[in-house]
Amino acid sequence: MTFSITRRLVGSLGAGMIAGEAMAQSNIATANVAPPRLPLENGATLRVLRPVRFVQPDEDVFRANAARFTAATGVQVRVDFVGWEDISQQTGVTANTGAGPDVIIGFNEAPHVYQDKLVDISDIAEYLGAKYGGWKKLAEKYGKRHNSNNWIGLPFGASGGPLVWRKSAVNEAGFARPPEDHAGLLRLAQTMKRNNKPTGFALGNAVGDGNGFANWVIWSFGGFLVNPDGTPGINSRETVAALNWLKEYYATFIPGTLAWGDISNNRAYASNELFLTANGVSLYFSLKNDPATAAIAADTEHSLLPKGLASTSPMAGLTLNAMVFKHSRYPNAAKAFLTFMMEAPQYDPWLQANLGYWAQPLNAFNASATWSGDPKVALFKDTMDTEFWLGYKGPISEGSAAANADYVMVQMCASVASGQATPEAAAREAERRAARFFRRR
Structure with missing residues (x-):
């Protein structure tokens, strides 16, 4: 089915349907799951902060995917990449001042440090888990608030260090x-x-x-x-x-x-x-x-x-973990952006481009061509299956x-x-x- 992508369509169907025909062409198996309703706020713009890349295609494809989101929704997205040693400090400043980026993709347990400053993202996490074969163990550990099923972080992937x-x-x-x-x-x-x-x-x-x-x-x-x-x-x-x-x-x-x-x-x-x-x-x-x-x-x-x-x-694995802050004026746009970036037409090319440096948190991406190419990187596929x-x-x-x-x-x-x-x-x-x-x- 072919359809045009408009702000109204995104609002009525949710970020999960943005991909259109590209989803049908993906080799990643998905379940037929209804996406959450995320009506985008009028005039929404987003600022996203994340750690700098270690391999250049990580940044190139991430920026390209963000641009695709803008083209699909009209939501302008500014992505800033900062040094690994700086991301925790800047996250703390954002959380404590209540100003700054709408979304920060930090490391590991960062959402658990600032959980009271974050938007609950259980709706998009549960949707993605149901659609893509479930979350891996480390993703659930870092994503969910301790002793609960409430998601405060959205793990993007983890870098293994074998x-x-x-x-x-x-x-x-x-x-x-x-x-x-x-x-x-x-x-x-x-x-x-x-x-x-x-x-x-x-x-x-x-x-x-x-x-x-x-x-x-x-x-x-x-x-x-x-x-x-x-x-x-x-x-x-x-x-x-x-x-x-x-x-x-x-x-x-x-x-x-x-x-x-x-x-x-x-x-x-x-x-x-x-x-x-x-x-x-x-x-x-x-x-x-x-x-x-x-x-x-x-x-x-x-x-x-x-x-x-x-x-x-x-x-x-050193895990990228995304947070949406309560001070954001556009929480639905932020959640729609994260969901879009995790959908197969965006996520699988990013995974392949960074050669599995950030190995997937969702089980369906075990089937990515990333892991059937060079056999020397195959073991990175299981980075987030750890205990x-x-x-x-x-x-x-x-x-x-x-x-x-x-x-x-x-x-x-x-x-x-x-x-x-x-x-x-x-x-x-x-x-x-x-x-x-x-x-x-």
Whole structure:
């Protein structure tokens, strides 16, 4: 069926029908679900803030999709991209002043920090979930208010940080692939260092890589920052065991990792200084598309972070999570925009363009051509199927967001790796710092 798209049509049918014939051509299976009614406010305009891209097509296609929304509805949309380290600060300013962007696509648990300042978006979240095969576990965890079915965030996708490694270097060390156990992983790293093919992981205050590595170290030994009742749980035998192992593992690292930001290991890996690390698909994407580094890409493999003592790979993808603020004069337009951006004709091209860097939160997009092309990126498809989240095992709250922003886990690990603290002292200090953000027993 062909029809013209008008403001009246959007208001009567909802944002979900904007796609028109393009939906019928999509290879993403959908259910026949009635979209929510979202009559657009007269004179609506929107300002959207989100983190800067790590791969250029992320921004290009996102902007193009926003322009399509404007063409379909007449709603002008301004999209601003800001640095990863700045997005949390700007979200706080917006929430506390009641002015600024209508929509912010922040990270992880950000909506739980400002939940009283946000518009409930359960109507569009439930519609999208019903239409696209349901939400993945991590999306539900970050999207819903704790102990409720009310959605305060709309997860857009998550960047996984699995192992990235040079096949030739790992094979030269006598391994077909990185092992799943801590002892085997340590032996691999020690051998790679002797072969002048060192490993390295961020231990600086890096939003994605630093937090991702520190959490993995602790979780893979059975430790966690927060108990299920919301009290600090970091000072444990499991944490001390993890930190003792980290002391040995860190000795195999390339120099400088204590100061690494999110771009540092990308540069070292691309320069043949580093041969095993953890990163999103952006590293492989950039290597593959640069003739000068195409040979490194051809020698690169990905694998999930080792399970260690956990039953599954303990990873929590860095998640884009959208919020609509109550101060917005155009909440229906904001919700219509988010819904439009998540519909298959917009979302699937964006997913494919960023090569799965932000892996999908909705199950139907498992069928995206993103995952049937290059086999080296296929494992990113399951990024949001994880059982782990930031602040695991506690409830997602303002406290877990604050502890993450304060790099409690990262700095605990860094203090032991650098020799500034014993594992026992570092765990006690992390518990003291965590007590500022979580209630005591």
